[in-house]
Amino acid sequence: MGGELTWGLPVILYLFLAGVGAGVGTVSASVLLRGGGGGFGGDHFRLARIGALLSPLPVIVGTTLIVFELGQPSRAFNLFKVINLSPMNIGSWLLLVFICTSVLYALAFLPSFMPEMKHLSDRLERVRRGFAWVNVPMGIGVAVYTGVMLGAMPSRPLWNSPILALLFLISALSTGVAAIILLRAIFRRKSADPATEQGYHQSAYLLTASDVMLIGFELMVIFLFIMFAHLTIGNMKYAVSIILPGGDMAMMFWVWVVLIGLLLPGLAELAYVLPRLLYHRHYAAPVAVEVLVSIGVLIGGFMLRYVIVVAGQVTGPMGI
């Protein structure tokens, strides 16, 4: 490998964290819009709420990291003195809007924790839904742009693929779902009331089933990404060989991203989802499984960014 990386760990972490935050925000907002107001005994509401509170955090941490990765952090404001067609410029504007709206969206959930403020919380429902409508496209925009930013350069053949943005979007949504599952599992308090338990599992099923679908989709996109790079002759084929068997980063990619990040969690989730899907059995995944699966997906999401960002930089166009 050799050579210094122009974009190192802070950028990789940023791409991962911004993806998780954007994914969590999108998922939370979608759940709220699809019936978080009441129904399901308020479980969807709680699901949306935990997502809303989480979503700004990784995005803000990631953004802080990337600002200090700049050669001139104090000049970061220059990004907002112009609007041009640079993906980084568009991305920065999207990020700015998303940070603002996701923080406001999260704040709008706070009164719902205090029973004495129920009145206020009910009144805020419209506000929450309003921000949810904004956060879905903004979250998708932030997630997509991380891929567009890498994909915009012929000088980096591995990244120079339109499907990379789609891959990052799906990974963002999938890691977003995983982060919500993980938080819910950690903060879960077992209840003696069977209805409450039922509600918890009901929304857990919703999350897990979506994650299975996203993971399947992500595997498909990875297959297309690699297959088409490999079928090309020239720069792309040469670049992608680094993650194919025999390449320097093949182990990292296939073990950490595909096996630990996608296949194993996907299969584990499928094992719990299928009985419910096919035979309408009761869905109840043990907390340990939920924790392990979501940690696997999160590790996989990080490693995907890591492998793609590093592999893209240590390979270049063929010849001179």
Next chain:
Amino acid sequence: MNDEPRPTSSRRGLVTAMIGAVMTAAAAISTSVFRGGQAKANGNSSEPGTKERKVQYGMVIDVRRCIGCHACTVACKSEFDVPPGVNRSWVEYVEKGVYPNVGRSFLPRLCNHCSEPPCVSVCPTDATWKREQDGIVVVDSGLCIGCKYCIQACPYDARFLNPVTNVADKCDFCIHRVSQGLTPSCVNTCVGGARIFGDLGDPDSDISKLIARNQVTVLRGEMGTLPNVYYISADHTDEIDAGRPEVRKVEVITHRRDKKRR
């Protein structure tokens, strides 16, 4: 470093005003969409050679005359106080073959001042642009935030983050010299006369004549960047070629911190 007046292209000079900026973005889109059509129209209406030409500074590197002495590297370094470990200009060695059938050729490198510079189109702050008046691609060290996007986007590794100023830096065709009618420092110092600088837009310039009369190549032409640094007799062999069954040995010595071309 670059105190030339800024060009008055529509993309430059507008700040903060969001609406104005949105309109510029829209204008930029429509210009790039319609550029193709306009170019065609121009070509039809005017005879070749009569259409107005732009000044585009460029360089020819006649590798037959290069002796690999690194004088250009050193001249450029001292001209700009380029910090250790980074280069605006450098000379690569390409060694091929197995003894006794071996050869070594030289490849002096610098920014190509591309006509389609990807470094410019990715810059999020408009801190780097191609000058209207002479086609030199410059960096405004007062505006650059050091995001390194342009460094990624350049297919020639011509840019670097200056470790002293912490902003993007690269060859600027010695604007301070050429604007005074002097040749760039590396050209001035070249012992073999291998570097020829001039206006590619002027058909009577030495450089244009040289290009007309010789077989020239550019580096990584397939990137679509339309470089303005041309090479005569350059060896485009790369270390990747060593992996081919019919090529036995290739070694590229970059003389840079990055031991490999990227």
